[in-house]
Amino acid sequence: MGFSTLACAEWVKMTFSEDGNTTFYWNNSLIQRNGNIVKLWKLVDESVSKKYGNESYLSSKDLTEYDCANKKFRWMNLYLYSKNMASGELVYSDLIPKVWVDVPPDSIAEMYLKVACKKR
Numbered sequence: 001m002g003f004s005t006l007a008c009a010e011w012v013k014m015t016f017s018e019d020g021n022t023t024f025y026w027n028n029s030l031i032q033r034n035g036n037i038v039k040l041w042k043l044v045d046e047s048v049s050k051k052y053g054n055e056s057y058l059s060s061k062d063l064t065e066y067d068c069a070n071k072k073f074r075w076m077n078l079y080l081y082s083k084n085m086a087s088g089e090l091v092y093s094d095l096i097p098k099v100w101v102d103v104p105p106d107s108i109a110e111m112y113l114k115v116a117c118k119k120r
Contacts, residue, residue, distance in 0.1 A: 011043050011085070014111060021047045024108055026115050036069040038116040039076065045084050055091040058084045065097075068117035072100040073109060 011025035027041040042062055049056045057080040066073045077095045082088035103109045 014115065015108070023047075024111075026112065031116065036067060038066045038068060040064055040066060040112060040116040042112060043086055052080055052092050055080065057081055057091050058088070059086050061086040064112065064116075066103075066113050066116040067100065068113070071103045071113060073103055073113065074098045074100045 010027050010029050012028055014024045014026055016023040023045045025043040025045065027043070030039075030041045032039040040063070042064055044060045046058050049058055051057075059081045060078060061081070062078040063076040064073055065076050075094075075098045077097075078093065079086065079090060080092040082091050103113045
């Protein structure tokens with residue numbers, strides 16, 4: 001997995017899954033910093049439809065908050081879309097912030113942490 005500078009609109013491609021079915025993006029223009037806390041918009045694009053309950057979706061977009069000092073993160077909100085790149089119908093949304101969790105080493109979450117916490 002590696003970083004890429006290819007962009008689709010405002011989304012910057014970060015990496016994709018080992019099987020090639022999932023592509024991970026982040027939005028550089030919407031990063032919000034407040035001390036060690038950083039908010040980052042992420043997008044996950046699927047080539048194969050996923051299910052959430054009775055709904056099918058091909059992409060998800062979420063706002064995630066990162067604690068750079070303690071290497072933790074929490075989801076602030078989540079949106080699931082019927083089409084790729086957060087388009088089509090909104091099939092699900094969750095706007096309730098979740099609890100802080102540790103960022104697992106060698107994970108996609110760690111890659112996002114590095115992007116979010118990079119010094120500007």
